[in-house]
Amino acid sequence: MNHICYLKNQLPIIALHLTGALALSLFLAASGNSLQSIVFICMIWMISVACYLTAAFFLRNNRLKQLLSMTELLEERYLIAELMPVPKKAEEQVFYQVFKLAEASMLEKINEVTQDQKAYREYIEQWIHEIKTPITAMKLLCENNRSDFSRELLAQLEKTNRCTEQALYYARSGHAQKDYSIRETRLDSVIHAAIADNKYLLRQNHTAVTVEAEEHPVFTDDKWVRFILNQLIGNAVKYGGTQQQLSFTVRKRGNCVCLTLKDHGIGIPESDLPSIFEKGFTGQNGRLVKSSTGIGLYLCRRLCDKLGIGLEAASGEDGTAMTLSFYVNHFVNEVKQ
Numbered sequence: 235m236n237h238i239c240y241l242k243n244q245l246p247i248i249a250l251h252l253t254g255a256l257a258l259s260l261f262l263a264a265s266g267n268s269l270q271s272i273v274f275i276c277m278i279w280m281i282s283v284a285c286y287l288t289a290a291f292f293l294r295n296n297r298l299k300q301l302l303s304m305t306e307l308l309e310e311r312y313l314i315a316e317l318m319p320v321p322k323k324a325e326e327q328v329f330y331q332v333f334k335l336a337e338a339s340m341l342e343k344i345n346e347v348t349q350d351q352k353a354y355r356e357y358i359e360q361w362i363h364e365i366k367t368p369i370t371a372m373k374l375l376c377e378n379n380r381s382d383f384s385r386e387l388l389a390q391l392e393k394t395n396r397c398t399e400q401a402l403y404y405a406r407s408g409h410a411q412k413d414y415s416i417r418e419t420r421l422d423s424v425i426h427a428a429i430a431d432n433k434y435l436l437r438q439n440h441t442a443v444t445v446e447a448e449e450h451p452v453f454t455d456d457k458w459v460r461f462i463l464n465q466l467i468g469n470a471v472k473y474g475g476t477q478q479q480l481s482f483t484v485r486k487r488g489n490c491v492c493l494t495l496k497d498h499g500i501g502i503p504e505s506d507l508p509s510i511f512e513k514g515f516t517g518q519n520g521r522l523v524k525s526s527t528g529i530g531l532y533l534c535r536r537l538c539d540k541l542g543i544g545l546e547a548a549s550g551e552d553g554t555a556m557t558l559s560f561y562v563n564h565f566v567n568e569v570k571q
Contacts, residue, residue: 251283312340355405362402389438419456422447425482428463447484450491452560465530470497493558502549511535
């Protein structure tokens, strides 16, 4: 609280005391009191008023500072009324009741919005599960009726399926912990499963794939890692340029097992690298590819953070490398042995 503003607010009270002191001085002078006694009485009065206002300022300032510090520590600051002590002054009690009413209104709105978001998310998840049925049926029809047209259609169906999976995982990413199944996982199996998910896309773009995976099992959720790899593969093919080549390597580095996906595409400009995992960021390459949404890498980062997986990007003239780092829990390995 600013002391100048405080003094401005106290001007009516100061003026009242000055008027009272002036009236008392006139009365004492008319009663025949000496000038020295009148000045002494007025000085005692003014000093008492100044001490009172100063003490009131520091006490109120301390209370307000405590209130601000409590508010800054709260994550949901609209709940500050729950921590505030019930004030004793009538004016402050009115503001306290206003805070309580505002808090109740805010909680009602938050609950309403939360319910709407939950209903919408459940609808999206249900719709995605429903749309997967005709996609699977069309895949089977194309598989049973092989032709150049059906192969092109299968590649588009893979892309459609990848987009629906992206929407599903985006809807679930806020509460992904409810869908975890952490177990010992072989990364080479997950890599081959992700390649199979994108086989028609890779074939359509004449993409050569190599896999060099050392046998270092990790503890993670294979379904989520497979989704992350699908997003990375889609990006690698999209920005693969003329030399369509993907290489997967699994190596142990210190306390981590690193899975690296490297392409030989156009690369990522150095100025864009710090922002590629931000939601909606497409960068310079995104302006070249109109279908870029800036959601894929954002989802990968978000899911990696929830799974405790490191995700790093490196890019140069020879392409881009995306590395997933899985922490090795030595305690679990010792228990297994």
